[in-house]
Amino acid sequence: MIELSPLARPYAKAIFSAALDAGNHEIVAKDLALLSVLSQTQEVSRLIEDPELSKDKIAQTIIGLADGEVDKLANKMLELLADNKRLNLIEAINTSYQELLEQHNNTSSIVVNVANLPSEDNKNMIIEKLLSEHGEGSNIEFSEDPSIMGGLSIKIGDETLDLSIRGKVKKLVNQLNF
Incomplete structure (x- = not known):
């Protein structure tokens, strides 16, 4: 396509x-x-x-x-x-x-992928940090994805910050296969 x-x-x-x-x-x-x-x-x-x-x-x-x-x-x-x-x-x-x-509005659409939804305190801490970095009007959405095994993955626009266990395992495998 x-x-x-x-x-x-x-x-x-x-x-x-x-x-x-x-x-x-x-x-x-x-x-x-x-x-x-x-x-x-x-x-x-x-x-x-x-x-x-x-x-x-x-x-x-x-x-x-x-x-x-x-x-x-x-x-x-x-x-x-x-x-x-x-x-x-x-x-x-x-x-x-x-x-x-x-x-134009200095905002972002942010998707936070987590293995299990965090507690309200942790969720608020993540939201607070993301809003301070990417603008108060940013739209933050949490998505549950058990396949990441733990940690979280943050997608902002076309960039992804992968702090998940799955991401770290993939990185380790790539380094071992190099």
Whole structure:
């Protein structure tokens, strides 16, 4: 499968810039999230991939499905994507836009993987440390993953800090096999 991020990034930057100028970057973020969810449904993904339908008709159908909940800026983006035959980029544009919004707001989406959910005291200590490092508005989510055996793994954007037992064992195995 082709990586869509490089294709989506210019569209995301353009709509983000336009949304900042209009002062509605948070609204556009919600609109793109809605359009992304819509584009992932089986019916809409079939529409997007159907070579017999005109791209403008597909864009108007998606706008109709959003039922007036999408701002005019997001509608214009859909029409532009239809003109350029890039409606398959909606989900990737949403992801890139959310990253741009996080950078603009100096926040991060952080996922903390743990073998067992920590006590409230430990959880609050982890949250406090992450918020002080990555911005008070950061979104922190805890996820239970027994396969890491112990410790924790922290994913911030596209970077991962692996402090798990599984990660340390893999590192040791790699060093022994070198």
